[in-house]
Amino acid sequence: xxxxxxxxxxxxSVRWSDDAGEGADDGPGPGTGVPGRATPDASDLRLxxxxxxxxxAAAATLGLAPGPRWVxxxxxVLAALALVAPGAARPWHRRPGTGRPAPRSRRWAVTSALRxxxxxxxxLVVLLQGxxxxxxxxxxxxxxxxxxxxxxxxxxxVLLTSDPVEVDSRDGTPRVLxxxxxxxxxGRGRTRAASAPVLLVGGAALRDxxxxxxxxxxxxxxxxxxxxxxxxxxxxxxxxxxxxxPGPVARGAERLREGxxxxxxxxxxxxxxxxxxxxxxxxxxTPPELTDAMLATGMTHLTAVSGSNVAVVVGLVxxxxxxxxxxxxxxxxxxxxxxxxxxxxxxxxxxxxxAAAMGAIGLLGLSRSRRSAGLPVLAGAVVxxxxxxxxxxxxxxxxxSTLATLGLLxxxxxxxxxxxxxxxxxxxxxxxxxxxxxxxxxxxxxxVVLLQGSVSVxxxxxxxxxxxxxxxxxxAGVAAALVSLVSERGATLVAWAGVVPTVVIARVARTxxxxxxxxxxxxxxxxxALLLAGLVVLVLLTGRSVVxxxxxxxxxxxxxxxxxxxxxxxxxxxSGPPDGWRLVVCDVGQGDAVVLRSGPARAxxxxxxxxxxxxxxxxxxxxxxxxxxxxxxxxxxxxxxxxSGAVRGRTVRQVLTTPVREPAEGARAVDAVxxxxxxxxRTLRAGDRVVLGELTAVVWSPWRRIADGSVPNNASVVLxxxxxxxxxxxxxxxxxEAAHDLLLRLRRDPAMAATxxxxxxxxxxxxxxxxxxxxxxxxxxxxxxxxxVGEDNDYGHPTPSHLALLRRxxxxxxxTDERGxxxxxxxxxxxxxxxxxx
Numbered sequence: 001x002x003x004x005x006x007x008x009x010x011x012x013s014v015r016w017s018d019d020a021g022e023g024a025d026d027g028p029g030p031g032t033g034v035p036g037r038a039t040p041d042a043s044d045l046r047l048x049x050x051x052x053x054x055x056x057a058a059a060a061t062l063g064l065a066p067g068p069r070w071v072x073x074x075x076x077v078l079a080a081l082a083l084v085a086p087g088a089a090r091p092w093h094r095r096p097g098t099g100r101p102a103p104r105s106r107r108w109a110v111t112s113a114l115r116x117x118x119x120x121x122x123x124l125v126v127l128l129q130g131x132x133x134x135x136x137x138x139x140x141x142x143x144x145x146x147x148x149x150x151x152x153x154x155x156x157x158v159l160l161t162s163d164p165v166e167v168d169s170r171d172g173t174p175r176v177l178x179x180x181x182x183x184x185x186x187g188r189g190r191t192r193a194a195s196a197p198v199l200l201v202g203g204a205a206l207r208d209x210x211x212x213x214x215x216x217x218x219x220x221x222x223x224x225x226x227x228x229x230x231x232x233x234x235x236x237x238x239x240x241x242x243x244x245x246p247g248p249v250a251r252g253a254e255r256l257r258e259g260x261x262x263x264x265x266x267x268x269x270x271x272x273x274x275x276x277x278x279x280x281x282x283x284x285x286t287p288p289e290l291t292d293a294m295l296a297t298g299m300t301h302l303t304a305v306s307g308s309n310v311a312v313v314v315g316l317v318x319x320x321x322x323x324x325x326x327x328x329x330x331x332x333x334x335x336x337x338x339x340x341x342x343x344x345x346x347x348x349x350x351x352x353x354x355a356a357a358m359g360a361i362g363l364l365g366l367s368r369s370r371r372s373a374g375l376p377v378l379a380g381a382v383v384x385x386x387x388x389x390x391x392x393x394x395x396x397x398x399x400x401s402t403l404a405t406l407g408l409l410x411x412x413x414x415x416x417x418x419x420x421x422x423x424x425x426x427x428x429x430x431x432x433x434x435x436x437x438x439x440x441x442x443x444x445x446x447x448v449v450l451l452q453g454s455v456s457v458x459x460x461x462x463x464x465x466x467x468x469x470x471x472x473x474x475x476a477g478v479a480a481a482l483v484s485l486v487s488e489r490g491a492t493l494v495a496w497a498g499v500v501p502t503v504v505i506a507r508v509a510r511t512x513x514x515x516x517x518x519x520x521x522x523x524x525x526x527x528x529a530l531l532l533a534g535l536v537v538l539v540l541l542t543g544r545s546v547v548x549x550x551x552x553x554x555x556x557x558x559x560x561x562x563x564x565x566x567x568x569x570x571x572x573x574x575s576g577p578p579d580g581w582r583l584v585v586c587d588v589g590q591g592d593a594v595v596l597r598s599g600p601a602r603a604x605x606x607x608x609x610x611x612x613x614x615x616x617x618x619x620x621x622x623x624x625x626x627x628x629x630x631x632x633x634x635x636x637x638x639x640x641x642x643x644s645g646a647v648r649g650r651t652v653r654q655v656l657t658t659p660v661r662e663p664a665e666g667a668r669a670v671d672a673v674x675x676x677x678x679x680x681x682r683t684l685r686a687g688d689r690v691v692l693g694e695l696t697a698v699v700w701s702p703w704r705r706i707a708d709g710s711v712p713n714n715a716s717v718v719l720x721x722x723x724x725x726x727x728x729x730x731x732x733x734x735x736x737e738a739a740h741d742l743l744l745r746l747r748r749d750p751a752m753a754a755t756x757x758x759x760x761x762x763x764x765x766x767x768x769x770x771x772x773x774x775x776x777x778x779x780x781x782x783x784x785x786x787x788x789v790g791e792d793n794d795y796g797h798p799t800p801s802h803l804a805l806l807r808r809x810x811x812x813x814x815x816t817d818e819r820g821x822x823x824x825x826x827x828x829x830x831x832x833x834x835x836x837x838x
Contacts, residue, residue, distance in 0.1 A: 047120075047375065047376045047379045048375050048376075048378065048379040049117060049121075050117055050120040050121035050124050050379070051124060051379035051380070051382045051383050052379075052382070053121045053124075053125075054121060054124035054125045054127070054128050054383065054386075055128070055382055055386060055393060057072075057125045057128070057129075058125075058128040058129070058132065058386055058390060058393040059393040059394050061129065061132075062132070062226075062227040062390065062391065062393055062394055063225065063226040063227035064226075065226070066133060066136065069129055069132065069133055070133070072125075072129060073126050073129045073130065073133075076122045076125050076126045076129075077122075077126060079122055080119050080122040080123060080126075083115055083118060083119050083122075084119055124383055127383065127387065128383070128386050128387065128390065128393075131386070131387040131388075131390055132390040135389075135390055138195050139195060139196055139197060139231050140196070140231065141192075141193065141194055141195055141196070142182075142185050142192035142193055142194030142195075142196065143192060144182060144185055144192075144194050144196035144198070144221070144231050144232055145196075145223065145231055145232065147185065147187045147188065147221050147232075148221040148222055148223040148224070148231065148232035148233075149223050150188070150221075151220060151221060151222055151223075152187040152188055152220070152221055153187065153218075153219070153220050153221075154185050154186060154187035154218075154219065154220070154221055154234075155185075155186045155187070155216065155217070155218050156182045156183075156184065156185045156186070156194075156198075156216075156217050156219075156234065157182070157183045157184040157185075157214055157215070157216060157217075157243060158180040158181065158182050158183070158198065158200065158214065158215050158217045158234070159180055159181045159183060159212065159213075159214050160178055160179075160180050160200075160209060160210075160211055160212060160213055160214075160215065161179045161180055161181055161197075161211075161212070162178055162179035162180075162211070162347075163178070163211055163282070163284070163347075164176045164177070164178050164206060164207040165177045165178070166207070175201065175202075175203070176201075176202055176203065176204065176206040176207050177199060177200065177201055178199075178200045178202075178206055179197065179198075179199060179200070179230070180197070180198055180199075180200050180215075180217075180234075181195060181196065181197050181198070182194050182195075182196045182197075182198050182231075182232075182234070183195065183214070187221070196231040196232065197229065197230045197231055198221075198230055198231060198232050198233065198234045199224075199230045199232075199233045199234070200217065200219075200234050200236055201233060201234070201235050201236065202219075202235070202236030202237075202240075203236075205236075205239070205240055206236060206240065208240075209240055209242055210245070210246050210250075210251075210254060211246065211250060211254060211347065212246040212247065212250035213242050213244065213245055213246050214242070214243045214244040215240050215241065215242055215243065216240070216241045216243050217234060217236055217240060218236070218237055218238045219234045219235045219236040219237050219238075220234070220235050220237070221233070221234055221235075222234075222235065227391075227394065228391075229389075229391035249344060252344075253344045253345050253347070255484075255485070256345050256481040256482070256484065256485070257276075257280055257282065257345065257481065258484075259480070259481050259483075259484025259485065259488070259491055260275075260276055260279060260280065260477060260480055260481040260484065260491075260495070261276060261282070261285075262484065262488060262491070262492075263480040263481075263483075263484055263488070263491040263492045263494070263495035264276065264480075264492075264495050264498075264499060265492075266492070267495070267496070267499045268499070268503055269287055270287065270290055270502070270503055270506035270507075271498075271499040271502040271503050271506070272285055273285040273286030273287055273290065274286055274290065274303065274502045274505065274506055275473060275477050275495065275498050275499060275502045276477070277302070277303035278302055278303065278470060278473050278474055278477060278498075278502065278505075279346075279473075279474055279477030279478055279481070279498075280345060280346045280347075280477075280481075281303065281346055281347075281352070283303050286303065288610070288611060288641075289510075289611050289612060289613050289614075290506055290509060290510065291303075292513070292589070292611060292614075293506075293509040293510045293512075293513035293514075294509045294513075296456065296512075296513040297456055297458060297459050297462040297463075297508075297509050297512045297513050298441065298448060298456040298459030298460075298462070298463065299459070299462060299463060299466060299505075299508075299509050301400065301404075301440075301444075302466065302470060302505070310339065310342065310356050313338055313339070313342045313474070313475075313478060314335045314338060314339055316338075316471075316475055317331075317334055317335050317338040318331055318335055321334060321335075339356055342356070342478070343356050345478075345481065353385075353388075353389075357381045357384070357385055375406075375409060378402070378405055378406060378409060382402060385398070396447060396450070399447050400444050400447055400448070403443040403444045403447060404439075404440040404443060404444050406443055407439035407440050407442060407443030407444070408436060408439055408440065410439070411435065411438075411439040411442070411443075412432055412435045412436050412439050413432065413435075415431075415435035415438065415439060416431035416432030416434065416435035416436075417431060417432075418431070419431035419434050419435055420432070434464060434467075436467060437460065437463035437464050437466075437467045438460055438464070440463075441459060441460050441463060442536055442539075442540070443536075445532055445533075445536060446529040446530070446532045446533040446536065447529065449522050449528050449529055449532050450526075450528070450529050455520045455522045455532065456520075457515075457520055458512040458515050459512075461512070462508055462509065462512040465508050466505045466508050466509075469501035469502075469504055469505050470501075470505070472497065472498065472501050473498040473501040473502045473505070474498075475498075476494060476495060476496075476497040476498030476499075476501075477495065477498045479494050479497075480492075480494040480495035480498065510613075514613075514617070578823050578825045578835040579825070580825045580826050580827055580828070581597060581622065581823045581824070581825050581835075582596070582597050582723045582724045582725075582726040582824050582825065582826050582832075583595070583596055583597070583721075583723060583726055583728050583761060583823070583824040584618070584622060584821055584822070584823045584824075585763060585786045585788050585814075585816060585821065585822045585823075586609065586614070586615060586618035586619075586816075586821055587614070587618070587816040587817075587819075587820045587821050587822075587837065588608075588609030588610065588611055588614040588615050588618065588642060588788075588790075588816075589609065589610055589611055589614060589638075589790035589791075589793075590610065590638055590767060590789065590790025590793040590795070590797070591607070591609035591610040591611075591637075591638035591639055591641075591642070591767075591788070591790065592606070592607040592609060592633070592638070592639050592732070592733075592763070592767075592788045593605065593606075593607050593608055593609040593614075593615045593618060593642065593646075593788075594606040594607065594730055594763060594788070595618065595619065595622055595624065596695050596697075596721055596723050596728075597694060597695070597723050597724070598628045598692045598693035598694050598695040598723070599628075599693040599694055601623055601624060601625045601626060602624065602625075602626045602627075602628055602693060603619075603622065603624045603626075603627060603628070604627065604628050604629045604630075604631065604690075604692055604695055604697075604721075605619070605624075605627050605629075605630045605631070605646055606630075606631045606633065606717075606719060606730055607631070607632065607633055607639040607640070607732075608630065608632075608639065608640060608641070608642035608643040608645070608646045609638065609639070609641070609642040610637055610638045610639075610641045610642055611641065611642050611645070612641070612642045612643075612644045612645025612646070612648070613645055614642060614645070615642040615645050615646045616642075616645035616646065616648055616649075618821060619646060619650070621821070624650065625650055625651065626650060626651045626653070627646065627647070627650055627651070627652045627653065628653050628654075628692040628693060628695070629653060629654050629655070629656050629690065629692055630643065630646060630647070630652060630654075630655045630656070630679070631656045631657075631684070631717060631719065632655065632656070632657040632658065632670055632717070633658060633716040633717040633718075633730075633732035633733065634658050634660070634662075634712045634713060634715055634716045634717070634732060634733060635657075635658070635661065635662060635663055635666030635667045635669075635670060635712060636663070636666060636712055636713070636733065637666060638767075639732075639733070640666050640669060640670050641669075643669070643670060643673045644673050647673060647676075647677040647679070652674075652677045652678075652679040653679065653692075654679055654680050654681075654682060655670065655674040655679050655680070655681045655682070656681075656682050656683070656684050656690070656717075657670065657681060657682070657683055657684065657717075658683065658684065658702060658715045658716065658717050659683040659684070659685060659702070659715070660702065660705055660711065660712065660715030662711055662712045662715070663712060666712075684699045684717050685699060685702065685703060686699055686700060686701050686702060686703030686745075687699060687703070690719075694723055694724060695721060695722070695723045696721070696722045696723075697719045697720065697721040697722070698719070698720045698721075698755075699717060699718070699719060700718040700719070700720055700729075700742060700745075700752065701716065701717065701718035701732075701734065701738060701741075701742050702714070702715045702716070702717070702718075702738070703745075704741075706737050706738050706741065708737045709735045709736065709737045709738075709771070710733075710735055712733075713732075713733040713734060713735050713738075713766060714734060714735055714737050714738035715738075716731070716732025716733045716734050716738070716765075717732055718730065718731055718732055718734060718742065720752075720755055720759075724826045725826055725830055725832070726760055726761065726824050726826055726832055727755075727758050727759045727760055727761075728759060728760065728761040728762070728763065728824070729756075729759050729761070729762045729763070729780050729782070730763045731762065731763055731764060731765040732765065732766075733765060733766040733767070733769075734765045734766070734772075735765070735766060735769070735771045735772070736771050736772060736773050739765065739772055739773035739776040740773045740775065740776065742773075742776055743773055743775045743776040743779060746776075746779055746780075753779070756779050756780045759780055759782040760782055760783060760784060760824065760832055761782055761783075761784045761785075761786060761824050762777075762780055762781075762782045762784070762785050762786070762811070763786050763788060764777075764785050764786065764787050764798075764802070764806065766797075767787065767788060767789040767790075767793075767795070767797040767798065768787040768789050768797040768798020768799055768802045768803065768815075769795075769797060769798075769799060769802060770799040770801045770802055772802065772805075774805060777805060777806070777809060778809055781809045781810060781811065782811065783810075783811070783812060784811065784812050784814065784824070784834055785806045785811035785812070785813050785814070786813075786814050786815075786816070786822050787802075787803075787813065787814070787815045787816070788816050789815055789816060789817050790816075790817060791817040792817075793817075798815065812834075814834060814836060818838075819836035819837060819838055820836060820837030820838045821836065821837040822834065822835075822836050822837075823835045823836070
């Protein structure tokens with residue numbers, strides 16, 4: 001009896017055949033190929049392709065004004081009507097002299113097959129454009145965009161729709177961002193009802209109000225781009241009284257979230273930050289170095305509420321239903337209730353709703369009774385989600401969720417079966433579990449490269465090792481949150497069942513992030529994404545034949561692999577630090593860490609960057625065991641937070657700092673690290689001379705406190721240093737005010753002016769900021785300018801004007817975000833050259 005091949009019902013299902021069980025075939029049916037394999041029918045792709053094309057059109061037109069959008073809608077309607085009009089179908093014609101109908105041509109058959117998908121595409125385009133028009137009208141009710149364009153001062157009732165996010169500000173004061181919906185806006189003498197999503201920007205007081213509270217907010221509006229998912233930015237000023245507290249559901253969700261946080265309060269730091277991230281997407285307490293490690297290994301999706309979280313929770317409910325004998329008709333209802341509860345727990349923000357939709361689809365696609373619905377339901381979900389929130393059309397998260405779900409539907413079962421056949425009998429069931437992260441990585445890689453500009457070589461293996469640990473951690477976290485309602489101690493005990501796998505996940509991320517060559521640089525932007533997409537498609541199409549050829553010619557294949565490794569492996573992995581190095585600007589992200597050689601295995605470190613492991617690794621690469629001094633140019637986090645990593649395992653003779661101890665928390669942190677390292681702290685002022693082994697340095701700045709601009713930045717220690725025969729100027733983060741003050745002193749001091757003309761290297765100020773003095777950069781111009789800057793930073797550093805100025809003045813520019821560590825090397829003959837890590 002054959003029941004699994006389908007009968008062409010017009011639903012466009014994937015045809016499956018199982019070896020046994022309900023719906024099994026006696027033999028391979030049409031479109032199945034091999035029993036036990038899933039082959040997507042072409043009709044499935046004809047349903048998915050229109051949804052993807054309509055999505056692309058929605059993304060391309062997101063910033064359009066209503067007028068052009070209506071024109072597009074009208075054009076699509078007319079095109080669809082033309083395709084479905086009676087005259088669009090080619091009539092049968094008679095064979096001459098026979099009276100019998102002649103068969104249609106092959107070209108006409110193809111045209112006819114494409115006609116209805118084209119109609120569906122046009123219909124979906126109209127649907128999504130209409131949704132965008134309707135949503136825009138709702139968002140712009142009350143003329144909030146008009147008030148924002150006038151930068152009007154307003155009073156608004158705002159419903160908070162996100163947790164606070166704290167970002168660094170240039171002056172060191174806390175800057176808090178929160179999303180909200182303005183419901184009533186009073187400005188320019190009028191009070192208007194509104195429904196405008198806004199971004200609130202304020203100080204520390206903005207952290208305190210609970211999620212989903214309604215606040216009375218005073219501030220000034222500023223416009224956003226039309227394609228932005230927020231109508232305006234509202235800079236908050238004054239107090240933030242709560243007009244209405246959160247409702248009972250929001251309060252219950254917050255109690256559960258807080259219960260989970262308390263349950264892991266005494267866990268190791270990695271677990272304390274990572275477990276709430278795995279369960280509810282709360283990454284507020286995740287250590288920054290762990291976040292960087294997960295980014296480098298492609299594991300950041302674990303700390304965002306994703307479809308995998310949803311699948312784990314719903315799968316657990318369905319499994320418990322099966323264990324306790326719950327009737328089948330009731331199981332979907334219970335699963336839906338669990339899904340709704342999880343969405344409330346994780347907060348019903350767009351990313352969570354998106355994850356819920358995609359996770360439910362993924363579970364549906366893997367279930368044995370609904371396999372055929374996978375691709376059509378995915379297509380429908382894409383359209384529904386974009387109708388509800390058109391601004392997700394340009395969301396990287398939505399693209400990643402959709403692609404990961406598509407990979408799960410297309411590849412998990414066939415790849416899992418292929419892997420299972422090669423595993424020992426008892427382990428064969430692990431095949432699909434091993435295939436899930438590989439399928440997700442393959443499908444999402446082109447989008448990931450847009451976000452991080454590199455390709456993780458170790459990401460697949462790291463995710464394979466982490467994947468089995470995510471479900472128990474997630475289940476334990478959810479259980480701990482629920483138990484916290486009745487017993488805080490019980491919740492702590494339950495949470496430890498999730499702490500153990502979470503600690504292992506963190507260790508996997510940290511270990512693989514340090515693998516030499518584990519991340520390969522890749523072309524940035526759309527060209528890099530298209531290139532990687534092409535390579536992925538090529539591997540998918542030719543992978544099996546390549547494997548067959550490798551088996552047939554193993555020696556030649558290994559030779560090709562070794563040759564490619566010799567060409568592509570970064571030089572620093574093989575050769576270590578360059579011989580004769582005198583100065584190295586370490587790649588520590590968005591911060592500064594400059595190493596000046598003072599002797600064999602000895603150096604002076606100028607600043608320590610924001611991340612302890614990064615500066616520690618740089619000093620290890622250089623073989624530095626003794627720091628004759630650590631110079632702290634100023635106390636901002638991007639220069640001092642890595643200090644603990646710099647002193648770890650090394651002898652530190654002294655710490656030299658700027659006399660301006662602002663911000664105070666940074667200065668206290670430096671004092672604490674220095675005390676732990678038993679290193680005395682001294683201050684430096686203009687005119688001080690430092691002689692340490694092979695290094696001589698003169699302090700050029702600061703010689704007075706400058707109140708204009710950023711006080712800490714303008715108080716940066718500026719060093720004119722000589723190590724060996726290499727002269728370098730390190731400008732810290734000085735801004736225009738301090739830089740111009742330094743230029744005036746150069747003009748008054750002939751000795752300084754003479755020194756300024758002899759530098760080989762200038763470490764340019766403030767990571768490539770536009771806030772610099774052109775005259776100073778001209779006075780100290782050198783053959784080499786190094787910009788210490790983090791990749792894809794939030795500040796837009798280095799700015800185009802900064803780079804253009806350097807090039808106009810004849811500097812050869814090296815950037816750590818592009819080149820990694822930048823070393824200035826002195827050859828045996830005295831020649832000076834630059835060596836970079838990549």
